[in-house]
Amino acid sequence: EDLIERKLVSEQALENARTQVASLRAQLNSQRRTIDLAAAQLRSAQVQLDYTTVRAPFAGVIIAKAAQVGEIVSPLSAGGGFTRTGVGTIVDMDSLEIEVDVNESYINRVSPGAPAEAVLDAYQDWTIPARVIAIIPTADRGKATVKVRVGLEQKDPRILPDMGARVSFMEERSAAPASTAPPKGVLLPATAIVQREGRSVVFVIEGERANARAVVPGQSVGELRLVEGIANTTRVVREPPADMQDGARVTIK
Structure with missing residues (x-):
């Protein structure tokens, strides 16, 4: 516009x-x-x-392949021979568990957290420490048993899924009773205990002499102060x- 005016x-x-x-603005x-x-197309x-x-x-090992290329996979089977409800079975090898059937007459002796021991059928001389994880809150009326989940506390490549095992439930070890015995030693004035040559001593009066006696x-x-010795x-x-x-000489007053 300035150029127009000029x-x-x-x-x-x-x-x-x-x-x-x-x-150009429209093109931009x-x-x-x-x-x-x-x-948007890239994101789609x-x-x-x-x-x-x-x-x-979770991280694990695939132990079974359930679907093949070309088959339909659906959470619920839609029918037909080419429909599968999963692609495979994966196992967490770091947290293997054993499910055992416990007779309902003995279930009151089992509690979550209680120690147990497992022996694999394939390794009869190997005892694996274990612990009760949970008691499934339902019973099998036909067998009169209750399922109990037991976790293995030892990792080993010999332990494989679907292995047979026997489980023994252990009794909880009760804590040792607190000692009720009176403390050992003699009560003395704290001022009577002094240091001599790097040791704790008291001066014991024997006749007219004070003899140093090491104490604890x-x-x-x-x-x-309670002392022993x-x-x-x-x-x-x-x-x-x-x-x-x-050996210093003392006068008793």
Whole structure:
């Protein structure tokens, strides 16, 4: 417009330039819409590609292949010989369990967390530590049994799915009763225990002498200290001076 005012270009040239700018802007917007559409198509294709991959819910080993190429897989069988309800069976080898039938007369002796031992039919001399995981809350009325899940606490490549096993349920070991015996030693004033040559000693009064006697200090009871190494009737110096040595002469007051 400045050029128009200065008579350097014609109004027709300005109009042509404006038309060209509008056309280019329209082309730019069209290309942007094309890019957005292509991106949406790419995302859709990626989703469709993901549908072709079957991902396991956990890491494990496939022990059975249930479907072949060309067969239909559906959560619920739609009928026909080419429909399968799964593609395979996967086993978590790090958390193998044993399901055992326990006679309902003995189920009251089994509890979750209780220790157990398992012996595989293939390895009769090998005892595997185990532990009760859970008791299935239902009974088989025909066999009068209750299913119990038992987890193996030892990993070994010899343990394979569907192996036969026998399980023995162990009794819980009760904690050792707390000791009720009184503490050993003699209660002395804490000030009577001093250090001499890197040892804890008390000065025992024997006649007119104070003889150093090594002791083993124990727990404190207020201003008293439990010590081992002297008899209950032994007389000691209550507050030995810092320079008192073994055999020092004392005066009893």
